[in-house]
Amino acid sequence: MATSNLSHDEKWPRAHSLFNAVEPGATTRSELALVGVPASSTSLSPTSAHLTPTAIRQALARYSTFAASTSTQLIGKNFVDLGDIAEPDFETGEERVRTQLSGARAAHSLLIALGGDNSITYSVARALWSDLSDVGVITLDAHHDLRDGVSNGSPIWRLLQAGVKGENIVQIGISDFANSEPYTQRARENGITVIDRAALRQESIAIAIARALEIAGRGGREIYVDIDVDVCDRSVAPACPASVPGGITADELRQAARLLASDARVRAIDITEIDAALDTPDQRTIRLAALLVLEAAAGVASR
Numbered sequence: 001m002a003t004s005n006l007s008h009d010e011k012w013p014r015a016h017s018l019f020n021a022v023e024p025g026a027t028t029r030s031e032l033a034l035v036g037v038p039a040s041s042t043s044l045s046p047t048s049a050h051l052t053p054t055a056i057r058q059a060l061a062r063y064s065t066f067a068a069s070t071s072t073q074l075i076g077k078n079f080v081d082l083g084d085i086a087e088p089d090f091e092t093g094e095e096r097v098r099t100q101l102s103g104a105r106a107a108h109s110l111l112i113a114l115g116g117d118n119s120i121t122y123s124v125a126r127a128l129w130s131d132l133s134d135v136g137v138i139t140l141d142a143h144h145d146l147r148d149g150v151s152n153g154s155p156i157w158r159l160l161q162a163g164v165k166g167e168n169i170v171q172i173g174i175s176d177f178a179n180s181e182p183y184t185q186r187a188r189e190n191g192i193t194v195i196d197r198a199a200l201r202q203e204s205i206a207i208a209i210a211r212a213l214e215i216a217g218r219g220g221r222e223i224y225v226d227i228d229v230d231v232c233d234r235s236v237a238p239a240c241p242a243s244v245p246g247g248i249t250a251d252e253l254r255q256a257a258r259l260l261a262s263d264a265r266v267r268a269i270d271i272t273e274i275d276a277a278l279d280t281p282d283q284r285t286i287r288l289a290a291l292l293v294l295e296a297a298a299g300v301a302s303r
Helices: 049-062 090-100 120-128 155-162 181-189 205-216 250-261 284-301
Strands: 019-021 030-037 079-084 108-115 136-140 169-172 193-195 223-228 266-272
Touching: 030 049, 030 120, 030 284, 049 079, 049 108, 049 284, 090 120, 108 120, 108 284, 120 155, 120 223, 120 266, 136 155, 136 205, 136 250, 155 169, 169 205, 193 205, 205 250, 223 250, 250 266, 250 284, 266 284
Parallel strands: 019 079, 030 079, 030 108, 108 266, 136 169, 136 223, 169 193, 223 266
Antiparallel strands: none
16 A cells, blocks of 8 residues: 555654664664564465565555544654564574573563464564463463474464473453364463453453453563464454354454553564455455554553
8 A cells, every 4th residue: 555645644643753773683773663474385275374464564554643532652662673584484483582682681670473374373482482381471362372293283282392381371251163173272281361352241351351351461471472363253354264153343453462461461462364365455354453553552551
């Protein structure tokens, strides 16, 4: 999307202007850093998720820099864009992610990784923490992601094998008929806390997020958040190949992103599983992802 085709109003600045471009390895410190991790090659189903980071950045131009509900103005905040990490798939690509993000946790209060498929949850978390044994993980996802092997269906299993403790993991939005019995049992056996879609019919997303932060961040431990947008109802996330009818609403996911980012224990958030090539003409999935970036930015601003 060319921003030249959009109207210009000095009193209505556009959100894409908030992020100053810097090199991934730069020592520039910031409150929030974006990075594209366009992984797609190990996906369980064919995907063009590698197109998505660019599409999300372009969609930011559709939005303003001001959240009226909380009188939050994002202009003047120290936000940067680290660009994309080239070819982040497979072992060599994951090593490239690790190299380019090795100093990101020290430099940035919050890192937002734009996927790409869900495999980046493993590679980005491994890049940020050399020791994962005292890191909390929160996922918003229709799926457990506890499959065997290396794919977009296995990042949580790989993190467990790399040292994350199951008791420090909370999964929100897990859907019926989107997971197998063996992998559901694997979640139980590893002590993962699951707040499934059925539970969310009885409690608000705000309560679920508060409970997740308490568990994953107990003792002040740092937290990695995976936002797999297929946790949403398929009507609002048609570009997520595995989204199902009956998922959470776009508004609930926006609320979750802001609440999570407002907690200083949350050091990284990824936004994954959107295939930009599958989106509707109105770009509803990509536009939702751009709003998740801005909700997270507002959350950081409230810290």
